Amino acid sequence: MVRDSDENEVTVPTGKVKWFDETRGFGFIAGDDGSEVFLHASVLPAEASNPKPGTRVDYGVADGRRGPSALAVKVLDAAPSVAKAKRKAPTEMATIVEDLIKVLDRVGDALKHGRYPDGNAGERVAKLLRAVADDFEA
Template identity: 55%
Template sequence: MGVVAVPTGKVKFFDKAKGFGFIAGDDGQEVFLPGSAVPADAEVRTGTRLEYGVADGRRGPQALSVRVLEKLPSVARAKRMPARELAPIVQDLVSVLDNLSGQLAKGTYPEKGHTIAAALRRVADQLDA
């Protein structure tokens, strides 16, 4: 009994919002990648290496049972600031939020609320990278 080779390739394009993309197979074949074939916990983007099954779809080959072989490094994670540099910023932000809490309890919003919100977003982006 022979061994059946499972196709592999790289994601050529994938739009999570639209729910589809395409794989450039190592064999040169372009395969449609429906979002339903991608595991819910997988992050798939251009260049991600995949292993997949193939079925004939209405418009040609379609990927099934996708498995991520090689995750791409996160650009955001590579660019985030070192934790030791983020620590004092978080401490300062805690003080600002503590003062804000007092203002809000008195029934007033801060004049520079947009500045505080921007700082919170920046810290959140660093933590989420």
């Protein structure tokens, strides 16, 4: 709820980003009142330049050439991350990191003696490193 210059209450519409195409720079907001509003990248705050579907926003509305368009969009809640929801528990990651250190110590010892991991061991180590990196980035 916002008050205008005459101290009247003005309702600011809220909704969720329905979809947003970052390449083309536009998408739509599904308003809580059931309306659908055009969303252009130029009305987004800098930190939310590519909002994900489900991001909660409030916005002003103006009549555009093709219907209602959002103005002055403000992000209320970012969409929940699917990757973070599937993230491993910190205690589980601690065990994985300790095991990774042991593997890398063996690889390091072999490299000190002039040998790369033999066979597909190098490929397995690379896959392991990528998997752990993906868990940290989630």
